[in-house]
Structure formats: C-alpha cells, structure tokens
Amino acid sequence: MYGDGKVRLRSGAHALHGGNPVWSHTNRHIDLWVELLHGWELEPIAALPFTVTQDFSGDQFTSSNIPAGDMECLYGIVRDELSTYDRLESHVAAQTSCGNVVILEVDNFQLPQAGKAYRRQHARSSIAIDVLVPEATAVGYYHHDGYHTASGEDYEAIFRMPGDDAISRGAAFFPQAEVVRRRFTAQADAALVRASLGLLRAHLVRRPRENPICAFRTAFPDHLDQLMARGEPNFQAYAANVLRQLGANFELLGRYVRWLVMQGQVLPDTVAEACYTMASEAMVMQFRLMRAVISHKPDPCQDCLDQLEAAYKDTVPALAAHFGTDQP
Structure with a gap:
C-alpha cells in the first residue's frame, strides 16, 4: 500500500457541494480542489478570491481555477508537473509513498462514480490520488464532490495497464499529471x-x-x-x-x-x-x-x-x- 492508508470517514461533501446550490458543480478543477482541501481539514472557501477575475473571451467565460500561488500562500501547498517517463502506476506509487497527492487527468468513462457517463460516455475529468494498493489493484481518490475508490478493470483502465484496448492498439499515452505537496504550514x-x-x-x-x-x-x-x-x-x-x-x-x-x-x-x-x-x-x-x-x-x-x-x-x-x- 502507498499513501497514508486512512479510511476517509467524513460527514460528507464540503458545504460548497451541499445544501441547495443553484449550480451543483463548477468544473472538474474547482470541484476536485474543494473536496481535497476539505479532506485535509482546510477551508476551501478562503481560496475563492480569484473569482473576481472572470472575464469573457470571445466564445466562453474564462474557466475557474485556484491559482497555484494562492494555494501556497493560504495552505502551504506546492504543485508541480509530474513527469511520467515510466509506468504511471510506478510514479503514483512513488509520490503517494512520500505522502503526496497526484492529480491525474482521466476519462469519466472509466470512473465508477461518474454516474451516467460510466462506461458509456467519454469526457475529460480529474482525480486526486492519495492511496494506491497495487497488490489489490485498488486506488483511492478525490473526485467531484467526494472520496471514492476504484479497483479491478477500472484500476487498470485508469493506469492504462497491459491489456487495455488503447495500449494494445499502440495508442500513445501522455497523461497530464501533477504532484501536490504540503510543504509549508497552512494559515489558520x-x-x-x-x-x-x-x-x-x-x-x-x-x-x-x-x-x-x-x-x-x-x-x-x-x-x-x-x-x-x-x-x-x-x-x-x-x-x-x-x-x-x-x-x-x-x-x-x-x-x-x-x-x-x-x-x-x-x-x-x-x-x-x-x-x-x-x-x-x-x-x-x-x-x-x-x-x-x-x-x-x-x-x-x-x-x-x-x-x-x-x-x-x-x-x-x-x-x-x-x-x-x-x-x-
């Protein structure tokens, strides 16, 4: 097992995902960070000043995302790109064994918690992995409005293990990945x-x-x-x-x-x-x-x-x- 191995026993999603909001979700970035910060017992609402910068850019409103500098200022969190020069599973194991979290861009198609999209619809999504159990082909991660697990075929699909259809066809696989480290003391x-x-x-x-x-x-x-x-x-x-x-x-x-x-x-x-x-x-x-x-x-x-x-x-x-x- 790689990671802290803790079972995530929480009262539920953060208040930003609770109650009766007009918009139940923002986007894959914000929803993920809200729950990851909540899981670390940090207050994600403090990281929302960036919302005043939203603009309209020709064909869309600029997407909401918490700047990396704000994360470091408020929570002591440092984010870096994760180079995936080896097997993705090995990189995630190395990082989670150090207590870090890996944010990985994945396809909703392979996520059991993606609702109607699960094995039916392809869409970009992101998960934050903090626990990896290769011997059980199991992974724990934050996604959307909660904490989830995947195992078996879903685990293999996330990490593009041998036998995956895309790999068997020789498809290139260059996942977008980021490592998140709690380097400094968080403000409180x-x-x-x-x-x-x-x-x-x-x-x-x-x-x-x-x-x-x-x-x-x-x-x-x-x-x-x-x-x-x-x-x-x-x-x-x-x-x-x-x-x-x-x-x-x-x-x-x-x-x-x-x-x-x-x-x-x-x-x-x-x-x-x-x-x-x-x-x-x-x-x-x-x-x-x-x-x-x-x-x-x-x-x-x-x-x-x-x-x-x-x-x-x-x-x-x-x-x-x-x-x-x-x-x-």
Whole structure:
C-alpha cells in the first residue's frame, strides 16, 4: 500500500457541494480542489478570491481555477508537473509513498462514480490520488464532490495497464499529471482571513476593466445562430463552458463574500445578493436556451442579459470600490 492508508470517514461533501446550490458543480478543477482541501481539514472557501477575475473571451467565460500561488500562500501547498517517463502506476506509487497527492487527468468513462457517463460516455475529468494498493489493484481518490475508490478493470483502465484496448492498439499515452505537496504550514483562523483578503485585493487589481457581460452580449447573437443550427448535441457543451462557468463562478463569489462577513468583515449587503442574481439568471438563461433549441424557436434572452449586466455592476466593481482598488 502507498499513501497514508486512512479510511476517509467524513460527514460528507464540503458545504460548497451541499445544501441547495443553484449550480451543483463548477468544473472538474474547482470541484476536485474543494473536496481535497476539505479532506485535509482546510477551508476551501478562503481560496475563492480569484473569482473576481472572470472575464469573457470571445466564445466562453474564462474557466475557474485556484491559482497555484494562492494555494501556497493560504495552505502551504506546492504543485508541480509530474513527469511520467515510466509506468504511471510506478510514479503514483512513488509520490503517494512520500505522502503526496497526484492529480491525474482521466476519462469519466472509466470512473465508477461518474454516474451516467460510466462506461458509456467519454469526457475529460480529474482525480486526486492519495492511496494506491497495487497488490489489490485498488486506488483511492478525490473526485467531484467526494472520496471514492476504484479497483479491478477500472484500476487498470485508469493506469492504462497491459491489456487495455488503447495500449494494445499502440495508442500513445501522455497523461497530464501533477504532484501536490504540503510543504509549508497552512494559515489558520485570523491569519487565514488576512491572507485571503490580501489575495482578494491583489485579484481585484487584475479584474476585467469592462463589464464582461457586455462582451458576452455582443457575441451572443452568433452563439445563438450556432446553437440553433447545430441542435441538441452541441447544447450541453455550450452550456457547460459558457453559462455554467458564469453562473457557478458568481455563486462561488457570493459564498466567499458571505464567508468574509461571517469572519467579521463589513461588506456591502448588495454584493452577495447580486452574485446570487448572476448565478440564478445564468441558470434561467440556460433553461430558456435549451427550450429554444428543442423547439427550434430562437430566444435572444435580452431580459436575461439585462439582468446579468446590471447585477455585475454590484459585484466585482462594488468590491473594488469598497477595498479601494477601483482605479485602473
């Protein structure tokens, strides 16, 4: 066995994945880190200042991910690329035996906890491996909103063992892998809040200088034409990379703002409310577009865009003004 060998007995997913959120998942990066930090008994909400930097980039909203520097500042975590010059299983064994975690990009097709995608649908995903038991062909890992295990054929598929169909066909295998080490002491209590606020101020300086909803609004007519032309098969991918990225990002920002208030910080009441307006209006727009695609009746969603554009002004710009970072 490689890793700490502990059985993960937790009360459940972190609060960010509990309750009744508008968006149950953000993306494969954020969902994974929330549960990994939670598993290490660290507070992932403190790492959400980066959400103020989200922008619109032509065909999609920028994807949410916690910067490596923020991880080191808050939790003493260092992340490095893992070179896979030998068998992947051997690399993971070496790292987990040192107490490290390996984040590995995999295919949802081979993950038992991937729901309807399991052995039916191929999609990129990420897992964080902390326990490896080669003699039992078993692996323990964080994924989405919890901690899971895989064994037998699923284990062999994750590590592309001999006999895997892709290997037997001679397919190249260059997995994207990262090693995560807890090198320094993590911040805690008041020090964690101070460090998080420092990151928030730094990220506010890097925020978009123009309302990203305005840029989205300009591009949306072309998006709508493409959605109507391509139909249902293309809709889910569009929704995940545009509307979910937008809505889930601002739902996270709203949770972060409320966490700061719970830590004694005085912030404008309207910021968290506007964040949740952004989250819910993005969901409304997603449902309306789905109905438009199914019915073949285009919906320009102008009122949704009006709501999003107005609400944005009370989120990131309001925080920038509050913290004195409203000047370019």
